[in-house]
Amino acid sequence: MKKFAKMSLVAAVAVAGLSTTSSAKALEEAIKNVDVSGTVVYRYDDRSFDENTKDKDTNNYKIGLTLKSQVNDDVTAVTRFLVAGADGGFASLNHTNGGDANVDVELSNVYFSYTGIANTTVNVGKQGLTTPWTVAIDSDGNEQTGTGILALTNVGPVTLAGAYFNQTNLGTSGDILPGLNSETTVTLTDSNGDTIDLGSTLNDDFGDKNIATLGLMGNIGPVALDAWYLDMQDVFDTYTLGALAKFNISDVKLSIGARHTELDLDDVSADHSLTKVELGAKMGIFGANVGYGWTDSEGGIGGLDNDAKTAFQGWTMNLNGVNDASLLKLNVNAQVLPSLNLALNYNVLDRDDESTKRPDTTDKEYYLQATYQMSKNFGGYIRFGEADLEDQQTNGHDNDGTIGRLQVQYSF
Known part of the structure; x- marks a missing residue:
């Protein structure tokens, strides 16, 4: 992070809350202990499929600006501003059916961080939802936020976490709950073969639901372990267990990770689970990664x-929320230059039909990616490939497409 003196005048005004009567001396006093960090991202997505329901041709923008002001020895005030979409993700403009437009500025975070207790941090206010199920801060995706209290404390090699939020944006941000409302038909099949309409079972808001979560994190040798539990009032409760090990064998750097998650909706009998295992290896300039995940037949x-x-x-395919399915991800890459990485990716999503009336379907995607890091704070990547989707809901045949992306990111 850099001192606030390097910020733009607009950001300085946002933090200091200047009026026409503010003096230069007052501004200097207000900003001398303020640090700033953030990202500026541009993305262009282009997808063209045989069946045009999955086509995409958009310019995407997001700016995130986080400001930390030292109030006193124990308290820091933190604010985060977003130039983004309504859910905290990209502001997308489709150039094929619309012109250029301006993007709104949002106050995403405003909280106080207290560190006056040894080995402990307590955040109070509107902040990112720092849990394994949500994304608190993301340079190029949507963010989940809530108002409440989060506490982290270190006890020897173990970190304990606890949080309570009485309001969140989960009714609009994320990929699961915004779809479970009375205006969108979302169904699944329970263990008895009965179809359940989640839209008529669950509340259509979610943002006013209380959330409580507890977490335990620690290390045993080279293995990092974590266990979390979360309850959303009158909606669901869930737990997750994760492990990640990193070690070297001769000149080979290895990583092995696994995670299992269970989620039970309060008013629906179907059980949800998602399990994944990921392996990574790197030797010299070459690397390879393998990931495999699967979901429960009742819910995913x-x-x-x-x-x-x-x-x-993967890229165009997703395992989360898909019951009775598996996803295989394969990646090989080479760091051909200190600033240039080339990678080949191949992903397969297989859906079975043991618990639903849908037919077996298999989606595949393969793409090349070139990642270029011009400097420590500026870089991006280009992707190009093909996706073969079994789109049984249209004409009962494959829905093949060409997929491409350009992304550029500046961090400060």
């Missing part, structure tokens, strides 16, 4: 956002 909700730790997704 693991994360509230598809980018969360408890979820699992």
Whole structure:
């Protein structure tokens, strides 16, 4: 993070709350202990399928600006501003059917962080939902926020976490709950084969639901372990267990990770679970990664956002929220230059039909990605590939498409 003196005048005004009567001396006093960090991201997505229901041709923008002001020795005031979409994600403009437009500025976070107790941090106010099921801060995706209290404390090698929120944006942000409302038909089949309409079973808001969560994190040798429990009032309760090990064998750097998540909706008998295992290896300039995840036949909700730790997704395909399915992800890459990485990705999403009336379907995608890091704070990537989707709901045949993306990111 850099000192606030390097910020733009607009950001300075936002923090200091200047009026026409503010003096230069007052401004200097207000900003001398303020640090700033953030990201500026531009993304262009282009997808063209045989069946145009999945086409995409958009310019996407997001700016995130986080300001930390040292109030005193024990308290820090934190604010975060977003130039983004309504859910905290990209502001997307489709250039094929609309012109350029301006994007609104939002106050996403405003909370106080207290560190006056040894080895303990307590955040109070409007903040990111820091849980494995949600994404608190993301440079190029939507963010989940809530108003409440979060506490973290270190006890030897173990970190304890606890949080309570009486209001969240989960009714509009994320990839699961916004779809479970009375205006959208979302169904699943329970263990008895009966179809359940989640839209008529669950509340259509969610934002006013209380959330409580507890977490335990620690290390045993090279293995990092975590266990979390979360309850959303009158909606669901869930737990997740995760492990990640990193170690070297001769010149090979290895990583092995696994996570299992269970989620039970309060008024629905179906059980949801998502389990994934990921392996990574790197030797010299070459690397390889393998990931495999699967869901329960009754339900496959693991994360509230598809980018969360408890979820699992490829590029155009996603396992989270898909019951009785599996996703295989394969990646090989080479760091051909200090600033250039080339990668080949191949993903397969297989849906079975043991618990639903849908037919067996298999979706595949394969794409090349070139990642270029011009400097420590500026870089991006280009993707290009093909997706073969078994779109049984249209003409009963494959829905093939060409998929491309350009992304550029500046961090400060």
